[in-house]
Amino acid sequence: MALEFSPETLKAFEATVARYPKKEAAMLPVLYLAQREFGHLGPEAIEYVAKLMDQAPARVHGVVSFYTMYNMKPIGRHHIQVCRTLPCALHGAEEVTGFLKKKLGIDCGQTTPDGRFTLTEVECLASCGTAPMMQVNDDYYENLTEEKIDQLLEAMK
Ligand code: FES
Structure with a gap:
């Protein structure tokens, strides 16, 4: 089954995006929501966030790989x-x-x-x-x- 946000996270996503003048500007907090929901930001999660944010997956991947606060691989407890x-x-x-x-x-x-x-x-x-x-x-x-x-x-x- 493809990854997607739970209804609660989807609500949080909409509230987050609404706080910014442009959707793109909400990228960091949206990625944080995605990491909390999915545990890490692998290719499927990146693809999903890219679609939500109307961005190319390569652009989302670039952001995720730049910041150490995002985990691209599963992590320990x-x-x-x-x-x-x-x-x-x-x-x-x-x-x-x-x-x-x-x-x-x-x-x-x-x-x-x-x-x-x-x-x-x-x-x-x-x-x-x-x-x-x-x-x-x-x-x-x-x-x-x-x-x-x-x-x-x-x-x-
Ligand atoms: S140098 Fe700032 S917290 Fe370690």
Whole structure:
């Protein structure tokens, strides 16, 4: 069956588009709705959004592939995104990522075989004052230490 929005998401889509002077300008929030609905933005989802937005699929693909907040492949239940931009880098982001790689047994861009965790490095998440930090799904975890990460991973089991 082809992908399509649920009636609730379709309503949210219409409300979102109505807030912008041109439909095209609503591309980012519409893609966010699509990702929430479909889990990730694979070729079928891109095709569907392109049709809804009256855009060429290649244009939608270009937007999706540019921003790290969109996932083109299925991701784990807990999507760990470690900020690697300068302020976080100066406060140990690389060590945080290295520690997570070792603990989870995966590299960046990979998902654990049990589907629980996906690890990604991203650019600034606007929480530079609490570096190093990471986002897991919709939540921020800040001033990270190995001990804190251990506790978090344990709680996410
Ligand atoms: S540099 Fe990491 S949140 Fe801004």
